[in-house]
Amino acid sequence: MEMPAPSPEILARKPRIVSRLSGVLPEGAVISDEAETRAYECDGLTAYTCPPLCAVLPSTTEEVSEVLKICHAEGVPVVPRGSGTSLAGGALPTADSVILGIARMNDVLDISYDDRTIRVQTGRTNLSVTGAIEDDGFFYAPDPSSQLACAIAGNIAMNSGGAHCLKYGVTTNNLLGVKMVMMDGTIVTIGGAHMDAAGYDWLGVICGSEGQLGVVTEATLRILPKPEGARPVLIGYRSAEIAGACVSDIIKAGVLPVAIEYMDRKVIEVVEDHAKAGYPDCEALLIVEVEGAPEEIDAQLGIIKQIARRHHPVELREAGDADEAARIWLGRKSAFGAMGQINDYMCLDGTIPVSELPFVLRRIGELSDEYGLAVGNVFHAGDGNMHPLILFDANKPGDLETCEALGADILKLCVEVGGCLTGEHGVGIEKRDLMDVQFAPADMEAQMRIKDVFDPAWLLNPAKVFPLHISASRREKMGHAA
Amino acid sequence: MLAPDTEELLAEAIASAETPLSICGGTTQGISTDGNPLSTANLSGIVLYDPGALTLIAKAGTPVAEIEEALAAEKQLLAFEPMDYRTLLGTEGTPTIGGVVASNSSGSRRVQAGACRDYLLGVRFVDGEGSIIKNGGRVMKNVTGYDVARLMCGAYGTLGVLTEVGFKVLPASETTSTLVYHDLDWSETAAAFAAAMSSPFEVSGAARLPTGAFETQHACVLIRLSGFTDSVAYRCRKLSDLLETVVGRPPEQILSGPEVNDGLWKKVRDVEAFAGMDADIWHISMRLTELSKLKPLGKLDDFVFDWAGGRVWAKVAPGTDVRALLAPFEGHATLVKGGTNLPRFHPETEVLAKMAGALRSKYDPKGILNPRLMG
Numbered sequence: 001m002e003m004p005a006p007s008p009e010i011l012a013r014k015p016r017i018v019s020r021l022s023g024v025l026p027e028g029a030v031i032s033d034e035a036e037t038r039a040y041e042c043d044g045l046t047a048y049t050c051p052p053l054c055a056v057l058p059s060t061t062e063e064v065s066e067v068l069k070i071c072h073a074e075g076v077p078v079v080p081r082g083s084g085t086s087l088a089g090g091a092l093p094t095a096d097s098v099i100l101g102i103a104r105m106n107d108v109l110d111i112s113y114d115d116r117t118i119r120v121q122t123g124r125t126n127l128s129v130t131g132a133i134e135d136d137g138f139f140y141a142p143d144p145s146s147q148l149a150c151a152i153a154g155n156i157a158m159n160s161g162g163a164h165c166l167k168y169g170v171t172t173n174n175l176l177g178v179k180m181v182m183m184d185g186t187i188v189t190i191g192g193a194h195m196d197a198a199g200y201d202w203l204g205v206i207c208g209s210e211g212q213l214g215v216v217t218e219a220t221l222r223i224l225p226k227p228e229g230a231r232p233v234l235i236g237y238r239s240a241e242i243a244g245a246c247v248s249d250i251i252k253a254g255v256l257p258v259a260i261e262y263m264d265r266k267v268i269e270v271v272e273d274h275a276k277a278g279y280p281d282c283e284a285l286l287i288v289e290v291e292g293a294p295e296e297i298d299a300q301l302g303i304i305k306q307i308a309r310r311h312h313p314v315e316l317r318e319a320g321d322a323d324e325a326a327r328i329w330l331g332r333k334s335a336f337g338a339m340g341q342i343n344d345y346m347c348l349d350g351t352i353p354v355s356e357l358p359f360v361l362r363r364i365g366e367l368s369d370e371y372g373l374a375v376g377n378v379f380h381a382g383d384g385n386m387h388p389l390i391l392f393d394a395n396k397p398g399d400l401e402t403c404e405a406l407g408a409d410i411l412k413l414c415v416e417v418g419g420c421l422t423g424e425h426g427v428g429i430e431k432r433d434l435m436d437v438q439f440a441p442a443d444m445e446a447q448m449r450i451k452d453v454f455d456p457a458w459l460l461n462p463a464k465v466f467p468l469h470i471s472a473s474r475r476e477k478m479g480h481a482a
Numbered sequence: 483m484l485a486p487d488t489e490e491l492l493a494e495a496i497a498s499a500e501t502p503l504s505i506c507g508g509t510t511q512g513i514s515t516d517g518n519p520l521s522t523a524n525l526s527g528i529v530l531y532d533p534g535a536l537t538l539i540a541k542a543g544t545p546v547a548e549i550e551e552a553l554a555a556e557k558q559l560l561a562f563e564p565m566d567y568r569t570l571l572g573t574e575g576t577p578t579i580g581g582v583v584a585s586n587s588s589g590s591r592r593v594q595a596g597a598c599r600d601y602l603l604g605v606r607f608v609d610g611e612g613s614i615i616k617n618g619g620r621v622m623k624n625v626t627g628y629d630v631a632r633l634m635c636g637a638y639g640t641l642g643v644l645t646e647v648g649f650k651v652l653p654a655s656e657t658t659s660t661l662v663y664h665d666l667d668w669s670e671t672a673a674a675f676a677a678a679m680s681s682p683f684e685v686s687g688a689a690r691l692p693t694g695a696f697e698t699q700h701a702c703v704l705i706r707l708s709g710f711t712d713s714v715a716y717r718c719r720k721l722s723d724l725l726e727t728v729v730g731r732p733p734e735q736i737l738s739g740p741e742v743n744d745g746l747w748k749k750v751r752d753v754e755a756f757a758g759m760d761a762d763i764w765h766i767s768m769r770l771t772e773l774s775k776l777k778p779l780g781k782l783d784d785f786v787f788d789w790a791g792g793r794v795w796a797k798v799a800p801g802t803d804v805r806a807l808l809a810p811f812e813g814h815a816t817l818v819k820g821g822t823n824l825p826r827f828h829p830e831t832e833v834l835a836k837m838a839g840a841l842r843s844k845y846d847p848k849g850i851l852n853p854r855l856m857g
Contacts, residue, residue: 113676158625159625169600170625173600188833192813197814201632201637209628255653293720295712295715351622353532353537353621355535384535385623419624420626423625425625444627447617449841451628
């Protein structure tokens with residue numbers, strides 16, 4: 001994985017840049033000591049590290065604007081950072097970049113239950129948005145698995161999803177308005193507490209633009225009344241094909257579960273050792289959860305169980321109470337942690353049409369054999385968002401490269417069957433060089449033109465998303481003080 | 483009139499055009515711009531329908547009715563319930579799915595399920611230079627690259643001409659019931675909407691029709707519930723109890739079953755109440771908590787509320803500047819019918835207008851796609 005060489009001009013100007021930034025920020029908000037900038041050398045994709053030139057931690061939108069004005073004038077690239085939980089390297093710095101961390105901006109600004117909206121500063125964590133409203137019976141729906149730590153700013157940058165988006169959608173479906181600072185320091189407000197923003201759907205394109213269009217400092221989010229209840233069932237099958245057919249039949253039957261999660265044998269075994277959730281001995285395990293009134297739950301689970309039985313499950317277990325529900329979810333929720341305890345792993349994120357599940361799972365098994373690296377599968381089956389976990393040994397020379405090659409082949413497979421490279425983690429640097437598998441040059445040109453409008457000098461998070469050779473000519477202006 | 487029957491021919495037509503083109507879907511929305519008409523009518527047909535994956539892809543000129551029929555056969559639907567403008571505007575023609583996307587047209591269920599743009603999975607389009615561009619695809623979760631598809635939704639053809647659109651579809655409801663409340667005043671209406679939408683009972687529509695639109699003698703606040711039969715019955719009871727604490731009485735009627743509800747909610751969706759009126763019709767997007775700002779515009783019966791007050795259709799005397807009377811408010815107002823010197827779309831802030839102009843000049847450097855339509 002290649003990153004652009006740092007600009008010697010910028011590195012030479014570090015004292016001046018740091019001094020200018022310190023001039024517009026409170027004491028302690030500029031981190032330039034080399035030992036301390038290491039805290040920002042990577043995000044959740046820990047295989048790649050590079051300390052930034054410096055990091056800044058503004059507390060207001062106006063401070064963000066002042067920082068960006070200076071960086072714009074100095075021609076310094078800026079890497080926005082939420083909580084640094086990106087799995088795609090979205091917040092990976094270069095040595096000549098300023099990390100703009102939003103963590104100090106985490107206030108709730110406004111709650112309107114009548115409009116069902118909340119306005120927050122975007123450094124606020126995903127879970128604490130719900131935390132601010134749950135006592136009144138409301139919640140914020142997108143629930144990425146990092147929700148305890150991840151910031152709304154990062155959720156917007158990556159258009160984060162979660163386990164429950166089959167019913168509630170992803171971030172873009174729950175974002176009503178933003179206050180954003182553009183690279184030249186301009187502060188812009190888009191949308192608000194009303195349901196549809198006017199004009200072009202800027203919100204739609206800002207969401208998921210991986211911090212390349214602006215720094216979102218405030219967000220108005222749609223909140224929802226908590227459902228009366230939820231109940232999962234656990235269904236074990238002898239094969240991936242049967243589980244895939246069951247998922248398809250559930251969806252066709254007119255039931256819309258909030259979540260359909262899938263785990264294969266590899267993951268089930270590790271999770272059992274780790275969390276002792278009491279999962280059955282089987283090749284494929286589904287957790288299907290429905291929500292609503294008790295009658296609604298009974299009706300939906302009745303249909304689901306009927307379909308599940310038609311496919312002859314190894315086990316079919318319905319949660320009788322909250323404890324049993326928690327046990328059903330326990331293994332799934334600890335899957336990533338459990339896998340991490342036994343091995344290094346790389347977590348992929350391709351999405352496929354649900355109907356291709358059996359074929360893709362079989363093909364992943366074949367690729368796993370060819371490359372000699374084990375792959376565990378745990379993912380959101382309802383929406384086809386796969387999370388193959390490739391196990392490798394980071395200390396074994398060449399293993400990371402083999403793992404990346406296998407990962408690339410799996411993602412190409414996802415695109416071949418009509419899917420995409422990333423369903424919720426983002427492109428970042430991780431999938432950047434595979435973009436031309438999914439997009440023709442004209443498709444990428446259409447995307448890059450949008451960045452040209454927001455950030456003509458290509459200073460915001462510049463070396464991400466688009467293959468370097470494709471964005472090269474646009475990034476030439478970097479490094480030169482205006 | 484240009485009406486190419488392949489995407490390639492459409493691209494050639496745009497590449498070779500030197501003068502403005504007026505992009506047409508079904509021409510039912512009463513929007514026309516100066517220029518040579520370019521129709522997508524001959525780009526028609528469902529390309530892929532995978533009910534088990536809740537996915538449908540169709541060419542832009544496909545009639546909405548054809549798509550709805552195909553979905554109904556599998557007991558599925560477009561959850562955002564696209565509006566049919568012919569009723570309100572008295573237009574003719576056949577609504578196309580491309581026109582629905584280009585205008586981000588959504589109906590009553592938008593309040594629960596989201597707008598057209600929320601169900602859009604991907605598009606193919608031709609930009610102003612004749613390049614064929616694809617974005618998104620056929621899967622529900624996709625964050626690969628920028629979401630250009632959503633940007634095309636609601637852009638009214640000014641950034642490119644849609645040739646193909648893909649949607650997430652949803653299962654149709656087994657049954658529907660509507661609670662009907664007569665003659666609630668401003669504050670009762672707002673309180674009923676807020677209470678219903680803040681309840682866990684999954685309201686799939688919340689509207690108010692003026693006197694005479696549904697009941698001859700009464701204005702009606704309508705709260706809709708959809709889903710499985712037992713569940714709808716249960717939620718009807720619970721919601722009726724809840725709203726009794728707000729409006730002080732049970733609903734005057736509960737309408738059950740698809741027949742009566744389909745017709746009723748089509749009236750709401752298509753704003754039948756204001757069809758054929760000699761008045762200007764405005765569409766206002768606003769927050770429920772600012773509903774009282776509408777009072778200078780007219781009496782309660784001069785409005786149709788949908789989306790629990792988030793969408794307001796206003797009937798005003800010809801020439802009324804609704805934006806001026808509402809200001810300041812959080813939202814925007816679109817002149818849908820009538821008016822003379824007022825712009826159709828809500829004027830944007832200086833920054834956003836500049837960005838829109840910059841984007842247009844990149845997607846349509848010749849300035850030929852529906853020029854002057856959006857700002």
